[in-house]
Amino acid sequence: MNLQELxxxxxxxxxxxxxxxxxxxxxxxxxxxxxxxxxxxxxxLATTLVMTLSSGSIAIIRSYVPNEIRIPVFVxxxxxxxxxxxxxxxxxxxxxxxxxxxxxxxxxxxxxxxARVEAFASKNSALPSAFDxxxxxxxxxxxxxxxxxxxxxxxxxxxxxxxxxxLGDMAQGWxxxxxxxxxxxxxxxxxxxxxxxxxxxxxxxxxxxxxxxxRRKSASPAxxxxxSAAA
Amino acid sequence: MKRIARSTLQTAVNLVFxxxxxxxxxTSTFYLTRDTIAKSEEREKxxxxxxxxxxxxxxxxxMQDKLSLPxxxxxxxxxxxxxxxxxxxGEPSIVVLEAVAPDGYSGKIALILAVRADGRLAGVRVVTxxxxxxxxxxxxxxxxxxxxVFDGKSRELYQDADWKVKKDGGRFEHMAGATVTxxxxxxxxxxxxxxxxxxxxxxxxxxxxxKGDAK
Numbered sequence: 001m002n003l004q005e006l007x008x009x010x011x012x013x014x015x016x017x018x019x020x021x022x023x024x025x026x027x028x029x030x031x032x033x034x035x036x037x038x039x040x041x042x043x044x045l046a047t048t049l050v051m052t053l054s055s056g057s058i059a060i061i062r063s064y065v066p067n068e069i070r071i072p073v074f075v076x077x078x079x080x081x082x083x084x085x086x087x088x089x090x091x092x093x094x095x096x097x098x099x100x101x102x103x104x105x106x107x108x109x110x111x112x113x114x115a116r117v118e119a120f121a122s123k124n125s126a127l128p129s130a131f132d133x134x135x136x137x138x139x140x141x142x143x144x145x146x147x148x149x150x151x152x153x154x155x156x157x158x159x160x161x162x163x164x165x166x167l168g169d170m171a172q173g174w175x176x177x178x179x180x181x182x183x184x185x186x187x188x189x190x191x192x193x194x195x196x197x198x199x200x201x202x203x204x205x206x207x208x209x210x211x212x213x214x215r216r217k218s219a220s221p222a223x224x225x226x227x228s229a230a231a
Numbered sequence: 232m233k234r235i236a237r238s239t240l241q242t243a244v245n246l247v248f249x250x251x252x253x254x255x256x257x258t259s260t261f262y263l264t265r266d267t268i269a270k271s272e273e274r275e276k277x278x279x280x281x282x283x284x285x286x287x288x289x290x291x292x293x294m295q296d297k298l299s300l301p302x303x304x305x306x307x308x309x310x311x312x313x314x315x316x317x318x319x320x321g322e323p324s325i326v327v328l329e330a331v332a333p334d335g336y337s338g339k340i341a342l343i344l345a346v347r348a349d350g351r352l353a354g355v356r357v358v359t360x361x362x363x364x365x366x367x368x369x370x371x372x373x374x375x376x377x378x379x380v381f382d383g384k385s386r387e388l389y390q391d392a393d394w395k396v397k398k399d400g401g402r403f404e405h406m407a408g409a410t411v412t413x414x415x416x417x418x419x420x421x422x423x424x425x426x427x428x429x430x431x432x433x434x435x436x437x438x439x440x441x442k443g444d445a446k
Binding site: 035036039064065066071072076077079080082083084087088090091092094098101104111162189190228 | 241242246247249250251253256258260261263264267268271273274275337359360361365366373374
């Protein structure tokens with residue numbers, strides 16, 4: 001595994017194949033938890049941890065799993081890892097555990113985890129697989145954070161509310177009241193706000209992508225080849 | 232035929248192997264984290280108790296002055312729970328009860344209540360719940376002050392018929408869009424007060440030092 005390969009995996013996870021903006025996977029937690037930055041980022045990081053572990057460990061055992069039963073085995077391993085992470089968070093990060101509550105077990109049902117295992121980890125060795133899970137998880141976390149920020153500012157007029165639950169009492173004063181005396185905009189907090197917000201983010205990403213491509217084309221007169229193959 | 236049977240068997244053995252491995256991992260994590268989880272929950276409970284029991288109202292060691300209560304339908308508890316008693320100069324002032332609202336939007340809501348000797352509530356807090364984040368979770372003190380509507384209320388102040396959310400014709404506020412959660416909490420608090428009324432004397436009965444239970 002060389003550096004270029006690593007960089008490609010990282011670029012894929014965060015931008016080119018971003019799980020939330022391009023593959024549109026894992027929408028259930030994405031839409032449910034992104035009501036604040038803290039919730040979104042915390043669940044994103046928990047998912048990243050699970051993805052790193054599951055992709056890494058499945059890449060190790062992939063040659064021992066018969067093809068016919070690979071999906072049940074993968075699901076079993078993912079479920080076990082999620083439950084282990086849940087126990088550990090309950091024991092050592094109680095505040096965060098309380099915040100995320102029922103969404104931690106729901107990581108099991110997040111199809112992005114199984115999708116990366118099936119698409120990447122079952123064909124590659126352990127290290128790149130773990131890194132792929134990590135990069136994809138970070139891509140998801142970034143989107144959750146941005147979407148959470150959008151919804152929180154619009155819906156509640158604050159940023160980082162609830163951060164003391166995640167980081168302890170010392171963070172009590174870190175909540176930013178972006179719009180003082182704000183009465184709230186419920187639509188942004190409720191599920192429709194998540195769908196609209198995600199739509200806007202996807203549009204913004206596509207626009208940025210088209211613009212950089214157009215710029216590259218005009219910079220070098222050579223015919224642009226396989227710039228946007230996968231859809 | 233024989234070959235198919237063998238490969239089927241092999242696949243089955245393989246799946247069983249992974250199932251056993253998974254079970255072993257889960258079991259060991261469960262036992263490794265069990266004590267720490269119990270300790271974090273205990274610590275969180277202590278923090279909550281100190282929020283709802285005013286420091287000026289007791290001079291005893293609340294955590295030591297406890298009483299086991301058998302499971303009760305009125306408290307909604309399925310197991311033995313512990314009641315803590317606060318006393319001022321030997322006189323009973325507050326009892327801290329655990330209660331469970333079984334009918335939350337997504338499962339049980341565990342509560343603790345501090346009831347003054349005269350039947351007024353000193354405060355109520357939610358210990359654990361699985362209500363929808365951002366919608367039903369305003370019953371948590373960290374999210375909203377809603378739960379303080381119970382402070383100072385009693386069955387003398389509000390008649391039994393008033394112990395409902397406003398939507399059901401009672402006197403308790405709730406937020407639009409999430410009625411099931413506060414309805415469950417109000418009902419559970421009311422039932423716990425009924426329990427308190429029926430068992431008041433027993434709850435404040437003088438402290439018998441419990442032998443062999445020095446935790």
